Amino acid sequence: MQFASESDHRQWLSAQSALPRGFRVGTTRLSFTPVEVSKPSAMTLTLIVPERPTAAFAALFTRNAFPGAPVLIGRRRLAEPRLGAVVVNNKVSNVCAPGGVEASEALCAAVAAQLGLQPSEVLPSSTGVIGWRLPVEAMLGALPAAVESLQGRSILPAATGIMTTDLYPKIRRVDLGGGAVVGIAKGAGMIEPNLATMLVYILTDLTIGREALRRLLPVAVGDTFNAITIDSDQSTSDTVVALSSGQVDGVAEDAFAEALHQVCRGLAEDVVRNGEGVHHVMRVAVTGAPDIAVARGVGKSVANSPLFQCAVCGNDPNIGRLVCAVGKYLGNAGLGLDLGRCRMSIGGMAVFEGGAFRIDSDTERRLSEYFRQAELYQSAAPDGRGVFKPTISWPPHERAVEIAIDLGVGAAAFTVIGGDRSHEYISENADYRS
Amino acid sequence: MQFASESDHRQWLSAQSALPRGFRVGTTRLSFTPVEVSKPSAMTLTLIVPERPTAAFAALFTRNAFPGAPVLIGRRRLAEPRLGAVVVNNKVSNVCAPGGVEASEALCAAVAAQLGLQPSEVLPSSTGVIGWRLPVEAMLGALPAAVESLQGRSILPAATGIMTTDLYPKIRRVDLGGGAVVGIAKGAGMIEPNLATMLVYILTDLTIGREALRRLLPVAVGDTFNAITIDSDQSTSDTVVALSSGQVDGVAEDAFAEALHQVCRGLAEDVVRNGEGVHHVMRVAVTGAPDIAVARGVGKSVANSPLFQCAVCGNDPNIGRLVCAVGKYLGNAGLGLDLGRCRMSIGGMAVFEGGAFRIDSDTERRLSEYFRQAELYQSAAPDGRGVFKPTISWPPHERAVEIAIDLGVGAAAFTVIGGDRSHEYISENADYRS
Numbered sequence: 038m039q040f041a042s043e044s045d046h047r048q049w050l051s052a053q054s055a056l057p058r059g060f061r062v063g064t065t066r067l068s069f070t071p072v073e074v075s076k077p078s079a080m081t082l083t084l085i086v087p088e089r090p091t092a093a094f095a096a097l098f099t100r101n102a103f104p105g106a107p108v109l110i111g112r113r114r115l116a117e118p119r120l121g122a123v124v125v126n127n128k129v130s131n132v133c134a135p136g137g138v139e140a141s142e143a144l145c146a147a148v149a150a151q152l153g154l155q156p157s158e159v160l161p162s163s164t165g166v167i168g169w170r171l172p173v174e175a176m177l178g179a180l181p182a183a184v185e186s187l188q189g190r191s192i193l194p195a196a197t198g199i200m201t202t203d204l205y206p207k208i209r210r211v212d213l214g215g216g217a218v219v220g221i222a223k224g225a226g227m228i229e230p231n232l233a234t235m236l237v238y239i240l241t242d243l244t245i246g247r248e249a250l251r252r253l254l255p256v257a258v259g260d261t262f263n264a265i266t267i268d269s270d271q272s273t274s275d276t277v278v279a280l281s282s283g284q285v286d287g288v289a290e291d292a293f294a295e296a297l298h299q300v301c302r303g304l305a306e307d308v309v310r311n312g313e314g315v316h317h318v319m320r321v322a323v324t325g326a327p328d329i330a331v332a333r334g335v336g337k338s339v340a341n342s343p344l345f346q347c348a349v350c351g352n353d354p355n356i357g358r359l360v361c362a363v364g365k366y367l368g369n370a371g372l373g374l375d376l377g378r379c380r381m382s383i384g385g386m387a388v389f390e391g392g393a394f395r396i397d398s399d400t401e402r403r404l405s406e407y408f409r410q411a412e413l414y415q416s417a418a419p420d421g422r423g424v425f426k427p428t429i430s431w432p433p434h435e436r437a438v439e440i441a442i443d444l445g446v447g448a449a450a451f452t453v454i455g456g457d458r459s460h461e462y463i464s465e466n467a468d469y470r471s
Numbered sequence: 472m473q474f475a476s477e478s479d480h481r482q483w484l485s486a487q488s489a490l491p492r493g494f495r496v497g498t499t500r501l502s503f504t505p506v507e508v509s510k511p512s513a514m515t516l517t518l519i520v521p522e523r524p525t526a527a528f529a530a531l532f533t534r535n536a537f538p539g540a541p542v543l544i545g546r547r548r549l550a551e552p553r554l555g556a557v558v559v560n561n562k563v564s565n566v567c568a569p570g571g572v573e574a575s576e577a578l579c580a581a582v583a584a585q586l587g588l589q590p591s592e593v594l595p596s597s598t599g600v601i602g603w604r605l606p607v608e609a610m611l612g613a614l615p616a617a618v619e620s621l622q623g624r625s626i627l628p629a630a631t632g633i634m635t636t637d638l639y640p641k642i643r644r645v646d647l648g649g650g651a652v653v654g655i656a657k658g659a660g661m662i663e664p665n666l667a668t669m670l671v672y673i674l675t676d677l678t679i680g681r682e683a684l685r686r687l688l689p690v691a692v693g694d695t696f697n698a699i700t701i702d703s704d705q706s707t708s709d710t711v712v713a714l715s716s717g718q719v720d721g722v723a724e725d726a727f728a729e730a731l732h733q734v735c736r737g738l739a740e741d742v743v744r745n746g747e748g749v750h751h752v753m754r755v756a757v758t759g760a761p762d763i764a765v766a767r768g769v770g771k772s773v774a775n776s777p778l779f780q781c782a783v784c785g786n787d788p789n790i791g792r793l794v795c796a797v798g799k800y801l802g803n804a805g806l807g808l809d810l811g812r813c814r815m816s817i818g819g820m821a822v823f824e825g826g827a828f829r830i831d832s833d834t835e836r837r838l839s840e841y842f843r844q845a846e847l848y849q850s851a852a853p854d855g856r857g858v859f860k861p862t863i864s865w866p867p868h869e870r871a872v873e874i875a876i877d878l879g880v881g882a883a884a885f886t887v888i889g890g891d892r893s894h895e896y897i898s899e900n901a902d903y904r905s
Contacts, residue, residue, distance in 0.1 A: 343900075347900035396602060419853060
């Protein structure tokens, strides 16, 4: 897909955004002043509400050892018979804040009271600054407006409401058997999920049992959200939730699994494409590995190498750094593999074979041109304080730098999707909270 | 130590630079055009020569699975009875280049011929662009000038000759028992050594046996060079070499070990302080860990977190990212530690205790001021192409951001030294080879 402008992209999003039957979403904005930093801040509160509480829900969470309060509560909610609402806020992630669990539970209780639910039927999610306290009073005050805004037509307000440093909303849909699987994602930084990811909500009207959904979601996540990285920083709040309203019968489990996987794959790539400061998406396909852990490790080592990331950003095919990153992982793993048959290519052009580089000045030129073709945007001059801002608010295309690494020693394969490293990333994160 | 200017710092370096007895160094510059990129480039050739070939030498090398040709040759040299010279070049690292081993051996043979040695008595080292071929003809042509320049007074020309993106030369010395241990280091990027490091040459006139030197060097490297990281990219060329000319007798092995450790510690910190784009050094001291691997893993996770690095660069005490980086490692390690007694502080100020953050707007202000005090330099406005250049060519001070993490579950400890992440790093590495 290619998009010529923001309005082009938003038009496509609108076409994707019809809510599956049996769901409503609502959002509202509110202002508050954090206890920790005396500066006025703004937050969006988003509600996702099935018409009737559903037993068919599944969720996966981060493995970070300091998870947020909503993750702690979410894990408990998995044991509840039904889920009746999801309440999401951006700006403050409610991680390890004093009284954080109590704050989230108070919010759930208020949502339940307004929607006629039990507090335990409400799942909370929070994303944003780690360490700040949730401004519960301000959120409770804003809640009626969020309830008031609930509507069943479009998921777009929710996809927009959960954004933080994202440049644009992310929606993917698959229509199937008279129903649909529709997902939204938030995530642009602190992204290297492990068994879950950023914030993702997947809604379907297709009938699928609770157990089946809980079996299929981890499979779909395995090589989609768990295969991406922006900055190797696995968040404290990663959450993927899937809900079925069960209004459309008769879809086969295989077909549903495929649709679910497709939605997860699309969203995962969207998250990387919209990663903080990302100019190039890179797809690192590792094959010929002795097992999947090694294939994944090599792919992650390349995608997370700061030096290779910088080279890609500069359209500089510095393939020495590619080989260094592969060798770093393999050397530290101490596997003693025979790498004589290892082969690496970029955009189909062989760059390493038989233990040596295969480059000359012509290959260098063609590689550099290939990098340029895959670029999402070029940096604009920084402002007077040296701050770089992205020049786009939509994805102009979906091309990636395709890197293939065949280790030549086994049959296992894994593909990692990552981004490059730019001045825009530094500018975004050197003073993120201001 | 503090230095008010480049000349201040160079004066101090000169005072450190007297060569131990029995060594000479020489350098020369040469021009060449790489096969891979048709642009004129410059290289420095450096010779380090003991007066007589010595059996007392030791070396450690990278664990990267794609090591450079000089590393492959260096490993073989460890079995040789004596070492008579080290030849080092910058600009081209000679890693996986076609015919790379033959090129390095040809250089060793030429050095040997000019100095009256066996080729197997010459140890080669190369650093610089990975993938390019060594310009052997140009190097052989320049060799006589390097031999001509050999002198026994100062190690400073060698410390300068091995530099690549380093802003300043690095020398550390300890005087002991009428002799000295003097070391130099090159390294500013692609730095997270494993069992070795960048390029480091340690010379001593103190008598120490071959076996003792080979026993003591890995110990000295363990918590110095192996405890640092600039960008988590473990190089293909990491090498540490130690040589004794054996001209001063009577030093105790304990005292020698201590001096060796002190030189390694100083150089390791110098490498981080002069890391590419580093504005702040951070010292991450992890205590209370169940074992050293966990302590090291937590320290590395913090020092290598792109988001925490950016926050430190911006003088922004975003401690949520500190906790996230600790939790990322511990969660993935799957140790199930009880972290109720975990405690974190920055500059002695407690920020996390009893499972929750301890911050308010006053603490935030004091932390930010503390970060500012530890800053080595501030960014200057970028040039018209948005390129940032460091504003210093000397280390103004040796202060670091002191981060203490007490896991509260065991007795093991490890301290990692790292740097922050700045626009200067991106500018340096987006088009490093041009």
